[in-house]
Amino acid sequence: MSMEFIEALSEIERDKGISKDVLIEAIEAALISSYKRNFNTAQNVRVDVNQTTGQIKVYARKTIVEEVLDPRLEISLEAARSINPHYQLEDIAEIEVTPRDFGRIAAQTAKQVVTQRIREAERGLIYHAFVDKEQDIVTGIVQRMDQRNLYVDLGKVEAALPLTELMPTDKFKQGDRVKSYITKVENTSKGPQIILSRTHPGLLKRLFELEVPEIFDGTVEIRSVAREAGFRSKIAVYSRNDEVDPVGSCVGQKGVRVQTIVMELKGEKIDIVRWSEAIDEYVANALSPSKVLEVIVFEAEKMARVIVPDYQLSLAIGIKGQNARLAAKLTGWKIDIKTFCHALIRAC
Incomplete structure (x- = not known):
């Protein structure tokens, strides 16, 4: 590598917020794997990237012993002291073993590592930007559709709007703008996954x-x-x-x-x-637009019996029971709707 590459790492640190030290540590770890793979060696090595010059060196790390049984992992005291006279038994000696053509491998590996880390950092930024928008509304543009989802471009990321989360009246095509509700944001191995809903x-x-x-x-x-x-x-x-x-x-x-x-x-x-805090009043309001004559509350069963005029019964119940069903969901109470005549007969 070169000084230009080190400067590029500093620029990435400024623009992307990824620490240069973290990048260099990742590059050094990747270079160890590349060295062992390309030079078919099992020896213990350390890679050092000089942050001033960009120069890369590979050092074999060997334990100093009296009798060498495995030359890949051990070195004699005499041989170690020829490198550094201060070495003692059981110390770890480092011997430079940088291959002649390692620069090409190092440059390629470093580029892959930096690209991957930038991608991971960008995914992280997108995730953190959208996880704060969970349970919020976003507007995007429909990009494509498959058998399960509409895919919506939200600018920095593509979100999935399941077809099951579309309203029956929704008809979208590619290029349409769509306003949706974010139900879930997950950080997956493939990047942030954002699930939308219109229902x-x-x-x-x-x-x-x-x-x-x-x-x-x-x-x-x-x-x-x-x-x-x-x-x-x-x-x-x-x-x-x-x-x-x-x-x-x-x-x-x-x-x-x-x-x-x-x-x-x-x-x-x-x-x-x-x-309303008063459940009888709240239930009566919830059955709007129907008029209510009386609400009888049964606290133990969490049920309300509602008396409506005869001509208001169909309005109170709604088409296929929709009005009564929504009122029950809204209040959290069971609602039993009776007409005034029915209630009068029952009372008699």
Whole structure:
């Protein structure tokens, strides 16, 4: 190697943040393996890279003994003292054994090591950049698709969006921009692996956080989210400030805030309900847009019996039970919906 190579290592240290000492240690370790492989030797060796000149030397390390049984690993005291008169028995003597053409092998090995370390460092930087974005929203460009995934270019890395994590209304093609939620970031042997989702409830929550300033600054809090992606969602909100309407803040003037989110979710219907500490009130709100006459709470079973007007039953239950199912997910309570007439007959 040369001084230019040492200077290049210093430049890599400045640009990539990889310590020059670490690189040189890795190069020396790789050169030991290269020496043993290329020169078919089993002897114990040390490689030294001079950080000033770039010069490389290989030293055989041998134990000083009275009687030499294995010349590859041992050296006599007399022979050792011809190198250095201060050597004693059981010391380790170092004898330079640098091959004549070792420079070519060293340059090639060093280049491979540095390239590999730069790649590992860049992967590490990407991983640390995206692991902090786990459970956050990213926007990327669809690059390609196979039978299992859409592959999305996020700039520094390609992420996988499983087809199972697409909404039924999603239709993407190569070159389309897609906004997704990061569900998992892993550091694998092949580099960072980032998994995306368009169906996760967290996507809806983060969209509201981005769109509604009152949520972003903490005045309004999202307490719960229930979602059947592509069809309908419910979100329960609470205001820390009595003067701020949490539902109105999320809807926005003339519905502009919620409509922006609905458009991003390809027409998914969103019910925004007021969270309440009183479970009867909360359950009634969760069944919106249905009107509720009464909620009877059974604490032990964590179940609520809801009485609705006869004409509101189908609205309360929803298509294929969707409204009731989402309300149950949102509140965490079992919900039994009865009409007023049915409840009256039962009472009689």
